[in-house]
Amino acid sequence: MSIIILLVILALLVAGGFLLAFFWATDDGQFEDTETPAMRILGDD
């Protein structure tokens, strides 16, 4: 049954990875301009 403990820790680590990815995205400016990319796609060849 102690497998649950391991799984909980693993789950937390995976979720923590997503949290880090979110941090990276905010720092990279992904949420600063949410309108232009939608228009940019129209012109891509």
Next chain:
Amino acid sequence: MSAVLEKVICHHCGENCQESGVYFDDKNFCCVGCKAVYEILSDKDLCTYYDLNQHAGVSLKSKNFDGKFEYLGINEIVDELLDFKSNNLHKLNLYLPDVHCSSCVWLLENLQKVKKGVISSKLNFTKKELELAYSPNDTSLKEIVELLATLGYEPLISLNNSAKNVSKKSNKLLKQIAVTGFCAGNIMLLSFPEYFNLDLDNAVDAQYQSFFLYLNVLLALPVFFYGASDYLKGAYISLKELLAKNTKILSVDIPISLGISALFFRSLYETFFNHGGAYWDSLAGLVLFLLVGKWTQTKTFEFLSFERNYKSYFPLAVQVASNKSTDYRSVESLKKGEVMLIHNEELIPADAILTEGKAYIDYSFVTGESEPIRINEGELIYAGGRQKGDNICLEVQKEVSQSYLTQLWNNAALKKNEVKQDTKLSAAFSKYFTYITLGIAISTGIYWQFNDPTLVWPALTAVLMVACPCALTLSMPFTMGAVMNIFGRNNFYVKNPVVIQQMSEIDELIFDKTGTLTKSSSSEIRYMGEPIIREEKALIKSLTKQSLHPISKIIFTNMAEADIFKADYFYEHKGAGIEGFVKSKHIKLGSANFLKIPKSERVKEASVYLKIDRVLKGYFVIKPSYREGLSEVLTEVNGEYKTQLLSGDNSKDKKHLKGFFETENLHFGLKPQEKLDFIAELQNQNKNVMMLGDGLNDAGALGQSDVGIAISENAQAFTPASDAIMDAAKFKLLPKFLLFSKKAVNIVKLSFLLSLVYNFICISWAVTGQLSPVVAAIFMPLSSISVVLFAIVLTHISAKKLKLV
């Protein structure tokens, strides 16, 4: 077969092609400029531009940049604009007001195909900002800007650009929400087993229980130290100020921090001494709610700027003449005694004396007075005036930062803007709330001290924990956020939620006249008398073209379909009228006295009489056109508020406005500083003042007033610093906006009441010392959510009733 005559439409910009149209490559263009753009685009194989949006281009009629961007050749000026500079890379941001559709995005981001040397260009559509990187070895900023202008996206480069504001939006709050959300979700999940009564005598169950409990402690640490850090810091600072007796206001951070800390330390105690029954999930949920509430408060209308000062209007550089040569110099480096050269339509950046040329100065920007003023050589011209006509030479008298107009911005009123954050409502609430909560907590503690000392701390902390000011910190931002959105849908953009509360506290409304009550562009014009034939219209048009007087301009634009001839003779009699010869006919336009009209033939409503070859033909009636619904708006607000008019213009419209305002409340001929002082005087009498204005001349008054609303025909265009921007077309909704703001505040008060009921129930539970973690975990989020829902639903219902949604 008959040919159908179709309107010929420009392939580039979609305007009608008239005789001046150009035919090229099987396509029609309205002017050479549009054709040139088409040529550039087709040459570089960029015609997808036209596939994305038909007629996507910006009309290039009457655009001429001869020498206009000459100053961008000066290195010092370019350096001021650059965000980054190295030997082979320059980076900067340009504001392009003409960006309007997806084709613009496409074209501007393909700039490197059009211009060699451009390394990358990235457009932010909402902010209309182009992020540009180029290699200074292959091209120059001047060339790029000229290309942009040719394409129809003339960048707006003002003094403001040089004051680099690299204050990048901090993402701290977003990150705090992410961390807290992550922790809160996991804590709630891990707390579940606890609520199902684990059998602690069973070794397996006991092992899990302590594992989950200590994992929760670990997860709660970032919530407390990172997520809640701003509240704790805020409370600490506020407490320090309070103890130093600098202020009497209790910031709302104090009761919040009390609750959060009580939860945290009580849970620590429960975890490490009792091995169970901790409130970690309540803590994380509370902090998450608080942060989300705060986030809704920070949302603003990004595409608008509420902070424009004179720097956004002033040019960056001006031509300076010295020792027979002229060169461009940054406006800020202008010194007393230097001679500057001002061209037609250019803004004068510093107080100066006219030394050469004919000056017609349009001060509408500064004073609201719409007639250009004739200035003679040797007279002083104030900064902010715009030259109409020929080139003039001016000798600088004061540096830019010292001039009459810019002095207005050194006024303290415009700097304290940031301070008026706490409103009466929230300040009062947080004060009473804190004292009452503390009072209950302490008396509970004292009571148990005498009856059952083991319950002192559980009961005392429980009171602090459940008595969270969630109404103030949640219902307020959510309600105000909803109101802001509803206002935004009606093209009324509020700077922040605090403005809505201030709107509800207003008791005097102050209006500006020109551009606020009247439309800035058109006037109503009627011609009475003998009909004028097409040929005569041409004569009148040709003559009025010569004059800069606003009435001449109105007549000129209304003779639309006529041709223009050269006037052989033209003379403007100041304050009387104009006369001249066109095609050897004598034409005279002007006041009754000027045209020597006999008393019997005079008409009361006439503004301008017309004589052709000394024969009276008729007269024009010109009325400034007032905004739609003006009389309804003013009658409606007059009942509830005291209304006054402050105008920089002369009192010629007094008669008309008498119907709407008390005569003693009409004030004409006021300078910007006088408007500001007027409002400050009212505030000294403890009045809450709302000012509605438009131009830079009102900027001081808008800044001084409690709520300054800038009215604009086009909200995206330039508006002075203000608390809110209103689309002129929605002016008739003003009474509704005011009413809605009052309702919103009432809704917040109602939700205060609701949360007080919750608090009453919770606290009566807590004082008995029986608050279990499960009850707290269910009851606290439930009360927060229901209060928020209550507020939002009520806001939308009352918006519907007012027909704002």
